[in-house]
Amino acid sequence: xxxxxxxxxxxxxxxxxxxxxxxxxxxxxxxxxxxxxxxxxxxxxxxxxxxxxxxxxxxxxxxxxxxxxxxxxxxxxxxxxxxxxxxxxxxxxxxxxxxxxxxxxxxxxxxxxxxxxxxxxxxxxxxxxxxxxxxxxxxxxxxxxxxxxxxxxxxxxxxxxxxxxxxxxxxxxxxxxxxxxxxxxxxxxxxxxxxxxxxxxxxxxxxxxxxxxxxxxxxxxxxxxxxxxxxxxxxxxxxxxxxxxxxxxxxxxxxxxxxxxxxxxxxxxxxxxxx
Amino acid sequence: xxxxxxxxxxxxxxxxxxxxxxxxxxxxxxxxxxxxxxxxxxxxxxxxxxxxxxxxxxxxxxxxxxxxxxxxxxxxxxxxxxxxxxxxxxxxxxxxxxxxxxxxxxxxxxxxxxxxxxxxxxxxxxxxxxxxxxxxxxxxxxxxxxxxxxxxxxxxxxxxxxxxxxxxxxxxxxxxxxxxxxxxxxxxxxxxxxxxxxxxxxxxxxxxxxxxxxxxxxxxxxxxxxxxxxxxxxxxxxxx
Numbered sequence: 157x158x159x160x161x162x163x164x165x166x167x168x169x170x171x172x173x174x175x176x177x178x179x180x181x182x183x184x185x186x187x188x189x190x191x192x193x194x195x196x197x198x199x200x201x202x203x204x205x206x207x208x209x210x211x212x213x214x215x216x217x218x219x220x221x222x223x224x225x226x227x228x229x230x231x232x233x234x235x236x237x238x239x240x241x242x243x244x245x246x247x248x249x250x251x252x253x254x255x256x257x258x259x260x261x262x263x264x265x266x267x268x269x270x271x272x273x274x275x276x277x278x279x280x281x282x283x284x285x286x287x288x289x290x291x292x293x294x295x296x297x298x299x300x301x302x303x304x305x306x307x308x309x310x311x312x313x314x315x316x317x318x319x320x321x322x323x324x325x326x327x328x329x330x331x332x333x334x335x336x337x338x339x340x341x342x343x344x345x346x347x348x349x350x351x352x353x354x355x356x357x358x359x360x361x362x363x364x365x366x367x368x369x370x371x372x373x374x375x376x377x378x379x380x381x382x383x384x385x386x387x388x389x390x391x392x393x394x395x396x397x398x399x400x401x402x403x404x405x406x407x408x409x410x411x412x413x414x415x416x417x418x419x420x421x422x423x424x425x426x427x428x429x430x431x
Numbered sequence: 432x433x434x435x436x437x438x439x440x441x442x443x444x445x446x447x448x449x450x451x452x453x454x455x456x457x458x459x460x461x462x463x464x465x466x467x468x469x470x471x472x473x474x475x476x477x478x479x480x481x482x483x484x485x486x487x488x489x490x491x492x493x494x495x496x497x498x499x500x501x502x503x504x505x506x507x508x509x510x511x512x513x514x515x516x517x518x519x520x521x522x523x524x525x526x527x528x529x530x531x532x533x534x535x536x537x538x539x540x541x542x543x544x545x546x547x548x549x550x551x552x553x554x555x556x557x558x559x560x561x562x563x564x565x566x567x568x569x570x571x572x573x574x575x576x577x578x579x580x581x582x583x584x585x586x587x588x589x590x591x592x593x594x595x596x597x598x599x600x601x602x603x604x605x606x607x608x609x610x611x612x613x614x615x616x617x618x619x620x621x622x623x624x625x626x627x628x629x630x631x632x633x634x635x636x637x638x639x640x641x642x643x644x645x646x647x648x649x650x651x652x653x654x655x656x657x658x659x660x661x662x663x664x665x666x667x668x669x670x671x
Contacts, residue, residue, distance in 0.1 A: 184534075186530070186531060186533075186534030186535075186537075188530060188533065188534060192464065197530055197531065199531055238531065240530045240531045240534055242530060257538070259534045259535075259537055259538045261534070261537050277537065277538045277541045277542065278541070279537045279540070279541050295541050295542055295545045296541065296545070297540075297541050297544050297545065313545035313548060313549060314545075315541075315544045315545050315548040316544075332545070332548060332549050332552050334548050334552075353549075353552040353553065353556060355552060355555075374556060374559055374560055376555075376559055412552065412555075412556040412559070414552065414555050414556065414559070
């Protein structure tokens with residue numbers, strides 16, 4: 157087992173990394189997929205040093221003595237670090253953050269992020285994706301795979317994704333997503349007061365069920381039928397061949413389901429960095 | 432060009448790489464990749480023209496070894512590198528931050544994309560809502576219009592009806608009055624009036640359920656004409 161204690165800006169590199177786990181209180185962590193040697197660049201460290209361990213391919217970054225009286229520490233210390241990690245794209249990534257922001261790009265296996273108030277940014281990530289925040293925003297583009305988003309008040313935004321399963325839950329966060337709806341993909345969105353705006357291709361095939369107790373429901377698909385009952389209103393129906401499944405439930409959040417012209421260019425084709 | 436290199440910086444970095452040792456183009460690309468943790472891979476199309484340009488300026492030179500161009504720094508190039516040593520130190524520092532820069536670029540990019548998506552969706556939802564409102568407004572206008580027409584029609588009908596009743600009522604009243612105070616002749620005339628009215632009503636009633644074409648109409652007219660003539664000649668003629 158190798159172990160480093162880092163107190164100032166440093167770059168380390170490693171022979172092989174098969175899994176990554178980062179625990180960070182404040183600052184930022186970026187995880188980039190790369191074919192080069194796995195490496196960690198620590199930009200700046202404030203407060204107690206960071207500890208990096210590398211054992212049997214498992215790369216771990218954490219604050220020293222993190223679990224010994226975290227709370228008393230948070231009160232008395234500034235604890236922050238800026239970390240950039242490059243690992244192979246097939247390496248599972250797990251990030252536990254308090255107020256630190258996270259950026260993950262290009263990973264393909266499993267990405268799991270828990271954050272309290274930090275913002276989470278995902279770009280071109282595939283595989284099993286799980287992002288949880290309390291008040292932080294989750295912003296993503298070009299996802300592919302099985303996605304689970306959960307927030308209390310943070311907004312969830314997903315631009316351009318071909319997704320097998322999307323589960324998005326929020327209490328008051330707004331949810332906006334532009335999706336490709338595959339033949340047997342399932343989309344489940346639940347909020348209490350958060351607004352939900354989804355856009356799928358005009359030609360999408362899905363069983364649709366939108367329901368809200370008090371929120372307004374709007375859709376650009378005329379084939380969906382509206383039912384108003386005393387306790388809730390709902391819009392249901394079948395789009396196209398009805399292959400996929402699209403379910404949205406809210407208590408008071410408004411729901412909007414829009415269709416996207418199939419030949420219109422997707423929003424993901426924005427300016428991207430040259431790699 | 433990627434934002435990881437500012438203006439003129441790539442050129443400086445190329446000089447530095449060639450100062451370390453003579454290298455061929457592909458090796459330069461590999462080194463750049465390594466330096467940027469693999470997140471920045473310059474394409475040959477970026478690197479070779481720059482090397483050629485440096486060569487035309489006399490800063491580097493090349494010799495062909497095993498079919499590959501191997502570039503090395505000239506004295507003039509070394510001079511330039513010397514002169515820009517400070518800048519090079521800055522560059523080194525910047526480069527160590529470049530992976531982080533890249534991550535920041537990604538974050539900014541995604542942020543902008545989702546922001547424009549949000550705006551787009553909000554706008555689309557608003558447009559749809561407005562359309563929904565205006566169509567419902569139109570529908571409402573149309574039904575009110577229709578109801579107005581219906582109301583007018585009803586009003587007219589009842590006015591006609593009222594007029595008819597009024598007339599009938601006056602007729603009845605006149606009749607009753609004349610019956611009470613009139614002469615025998617007056618009473619007879621009244622009775623005739625009633626017979627005529629009754630006749631018209633009966634005919635109308637029996638004609639109502641029958642089919643009526645031109646022949647039937649002609650026959651009816653002939654009968655009526657005949658009846659009138661006979662009444663005129665046989666009944667009323669006697670009393671001048």
